[in-house]
Amino acid sequence: MKKAEVAILGASGYTGAELVRLLVTHPGMRIAALSADRKAGMSMGEVFPHLGHLDLPPLQRVEDIDFSGIELVFVALPHGTTQEVIAALPRHVKIVDLSADFRLRDPEDYARWYGHPHLAPELQKEAVYGLPEFYREQLRACRLAAGTGCFVATGLLPLVPLLEAGVIAREDIVIDAKTGITGAGRGASERKLFSEVTEGVDAYNIARHRHTAEFDQELSRAAGAPVRVTFTPHLLPMNRGILATIYVKGDAREIHRVLDERHRPEPFVHVLPLGAEAPQTRHVRGSNLCRIGVTADRIEGRAIIVSVLDNLVKGASGQAVQAANLMLGLPETTGLEAAPLFP
């Protein structure tokens, strides 16, 4: 397999490091450049000692990267800083963006939820929402993929097929999500200290988490009518993993049948048997898998869906590699077959 040269912008964050982890054994891509503005000049091993044994390019500033031989760029920069960086990239490079900057199709939605006008509205028009299970063909053909929010990926994989099939009520969808801390990145803050996170749980950003806008957009599209969900994220004392417990109105058997049929061909989505023991985040750690379970509530006409994935893999960097595989014409699962790390 001839390897495509790729760059990672924002390599000093967790999703950047995870991209490196996934790409160093990827048979179809080669890391040709790494950027990290404030850590330019350092090696990846200085920033991430777990990668210290690898032969990797040094960290550079974006403007010092020679993009001439580079086919595809992963952009793992913070939300809000990405639009201008991507707008300045040469037209020959394909882009997979992991930030929130190109996820919302309507620039007014973006402005409302992110508090400032979109800085690259023209580029937004060509962006494809980056979830391969629902945008596979568009991704094969696109130049710019916008990777999804990690919570949103966890919720959409079960909910989109159900709303498309019309087997659940559009109202009364409650998404109670539990996440590990790595989704919040590596920046230092009191809130994320071990001493403040271990041995406890809390809900945060109740009724106002930004991923809500993405849910609205994609679920309304699937339903062909406006859908607004109740979404509550919780922070748990763990590194990786999101578990979404989703409360819906509909027949559990129908729900399970639709999900099972829709996802059976998917290499990374596994629907467990109806009523089976619910999936655990522990069982997808480090892998690109999403596992989904369906249980009938004791109250007639209601069901509980549990969906799990690793926020750094299927929720971010693995999803990005999957999209990149499509954009580069590689088999979709290339470099993503590793089994979960358990325990």
Added chain:
Amino acid sequence: MKKAEVAILGASGYTGAELVRLLVTHPGMRIAALSADRKAGMSMGEVFPHLGHLDLPPLQRVEDIDFSGIELVFVALPHGTTQEVIAALPRHVKIVDLSADFRLRDPEDYARWYGHPHLAPELQKEAVYGLPEFYREQLRACRLAAGTGCFVATGLLPLVPLLEAGVIAREDIVIDAKTGITGAGRGASERKLFSEVTEGVDAYNIARHRHTAEFDQELSRAAGAPVRVTFTPHLLPMNRGILATIYVKGDAREIHRVLDERHRPEPFVHVLPLGAEAPQTRHVRGSNLCRIGVTADRIEGRAIIVSVLDNLVKGASGQAVQAANLMLGLPETTGLEAAPLFP
């Protein structure tokens, strides 16, 4: 303060040890006897080294305990074994039971959820449901208090006042509960190993957890009409704490007002300001406190309530001591004033 002599049956489990912790500095009770059938003959320090420095009675078999001077007995035995033990206790002793054996008023409910007929239906009639916030006067007068399920205490403290006041819909109540592992006790099982619990989360007993029956009973009573909730427990990598995220239909402002008024006189229930940052389990660890927060959903007419407590204290042993204080005519907060242990 003259100290009442008390016994703890089932002292070798976590709730038993927690009773000891709370009682060794309690100015109104003295531990006169401890039982643990399979560990009879051992000292508490051998079973629980953290209590090894204390001067405590040895572990005995129940039948070897001399109850003549004992005023009150805490029963911390496993579910199902308790009815016969309590039925055999001398009539002069008061009893606070921490098991599920006397929580359900209707013996048929008990048989349906626990899989065998109730073995002491006459005693059941005199049992008072052990949550002081709602059964304070009955507890002062009773002989047998039935401590609540830990999940149930977490949910009832916010939901009972709301259903009594009629400010939330009786239908569409979703209780998404997250618990630490100590609620499952000290018995060895693969499921509870560190290696199977750390760094992850899972939902279990979806739509069929036994605490559901207690919710039905107490919430229907509060509403004056049948109430059936959707209840999903989740296991988290932490020792202590339950956080219940409760989705209801009603006006958040009204909901907050009712809770704030109702619980303001309560020494152990604290309702946070409307829309404040949600309470964390970390902030009640080791204490008898329950903290409750209310947030309006972005969807009109819906609210999210977060309720937290320490399952071993307010959810079990602390609640039991609180009930015992009432039954013995002591000030209700005696021995329960310790502040939470954070971090």
Added chain:
Amino acid sequence: MKKAEVAILGASGYTGAELVRLLVTHPGMRIAALSADRKAGMSMGEVFPHLGHLDLPPLQRVEDIDFSGIELVFVALPHGTTQEVIAALPRHVKIVDLSADFRLRDPEDYARWYGHPHLAPELQKEAVYGLPEFYREQLRACRLAAGTGCFVATGLLPLVPLLEAGVIAREDIVIDAKTGITGAGRGASERKLFSEVTEGVDAYNIARHRHTAEFDQELSRAAGAPVRVTFTPHLLPMNRGILATIYVKGDAREIHRVLDERHRPEPFVHVLPLGAEAPQTRHVRGSNLCRIGVTADRIEGRAIIVSVLDNLVKGASGQAVQAANLMLGLPETTGLEAAPLFP
């Protein structure tokens, strides 16, 4: 018991919050003032929600505190900032300092290990090293107590009696210490993030941790001759607790006999039987206890000593309250009798 009025300077850190936790149920002291320079004007509940239900004085700047009625001040400020603050306190107040600023008797030692000259060398002369087990009488009479390093307390409690008795070699003492993260305080840094601490262990400041200077000082004093130890601290994914594994040359039986005799009258130091299962940090959490175990190595003439305590209690705030009890003429154990929180 008439309550002495006390103040806590630096109440917004973990040791400050822990002092509050210990003092709110202390029958002999009342918190009359709290300081926190950068958080002046906030309530303790805003800074530490777990204390939000308590009736506490607001956080003030030190210079705004009225010390006229205050008998004793706990100083929980960062290392290096404390000398000038204490020098400026009115002479009538007694002081228990929890920082490193007055621990080293020789100002040159201080300058060498802390990188700047001592700013209050006159005060240093009256400071008493704050470990009650070895400085009880001096503490009763002193004005200024210098609380020990948390690692040092863990190591001195076993080592001082052994060096005094001459039953171990002064050379070849290796102290391999394992600590929870709270010892590093609440300041935000990448190093202390949950994601960087959980699920792993590392050694840090090998051969150059500042507590080494305290070990040198106190162990040399005990031995009556220079003692230099090899000391390596390790960071573990836990909040509270230090476990020191100490490798010494000497007869295990003699070692155990000396420790057992010396510490038998001590209310907070428990020496386990020779060869018993080693003490765990879990078994002292939240308490003022130190537990010590002794085991003979399989190599003749060598022994392994394991010493555990809770770094925030016996290693800091509990030790400080114990010293304050002595300085105020109260029974030494007042307010410190709570049993450990397990699990």
Added chain:
Amino acid sequence: MKKAEVAILGASGYTGAELVRLLVTHPGMRIAALSADRKAGMSMGEVFPHLGHLDLPPLQRVEDIDFSGIELVFVALPHGTTQEVIAALPRHVKIVDLSADFRLRDPEDYARWYGHPHLAPELQKEAVYGLPEFYREQLRACRLAAGTGCFVATGLLPLVPLLEAGVIAREDIVIDAKTGITGAGRGASERKLFSEVTEGVDAYNIARHRHTAEFDQELSRAAGAPVRVTFTPHLLPMNRGILATIYVKGDAREIHRVLDERHRPEPFVHVLPLGAEAPQTRHVRGSNLCRIGVTADRIEGRAIIVSVLDNLVKGASGQAVQAANLMLGLPETTGLEAAPLFP
């Protein structure tokens, strides 16, 4: 690459599952059979849901496996049960044993440390100690490899070269080891419950852990003279990883030079620069790497060595695959190149 057919005996334990994880993407081996006596008839997905998406052979009893096409067998059975199972295998299969059953060359050593006579002393004679870094050539030629103890691998990788080179004293070697819980396997016991392991640390089997015998054997061989170490294992609240802090007498610069030269050609052993920040277990998680750091003590002539690896990979299943690669004539690193999973 033509794939060799392999079997895993004892696939229902953690090292068995880890072998599956490593082998499903291994280009040179194919899992042809899996055994698990008590779980025979179940699928791997039922026993380990994280492997539930893979197409794997069902679990069988050993006696039901057809070994005719199988080239190599990994034996991941409990200590003590393995000798007879291996003795009964057909002579054409090569064997990598992960238990302790063939590690000690002297059957009397085995009997002394394991409490019963060796059951296959003839086989013992042909067993090669399974650490490729020191037994590479013998492994290429052998039929039976005996994988090392996980603590022992962590200690030997630094200590063997140093004793061979004579740059450290043979006496006064102290190995203070810290391990995650997975080394203790998946069997249920109170000792290994989450509630008993989280948020704490303890030392166990002080001066009598069985791995001591392996240290004696291999270190004495390296030194050409008897070496007896002081070895203390500690249990930490983490799943994977061992960190050994090793106290030796010798010149740190010499020590570092010897290790650096010896391990520079090794693909899986990385010696950090002298005095660099010590390696962390977090930085090798899930990988076959061992990282080693050397620091001079402040006491002249002493050094502190820190060695880390993942007990389930380089300490067990990864080491076994590495040995199997050699035995099958494959490149040694095949299937083992995955980077560590961090965070």
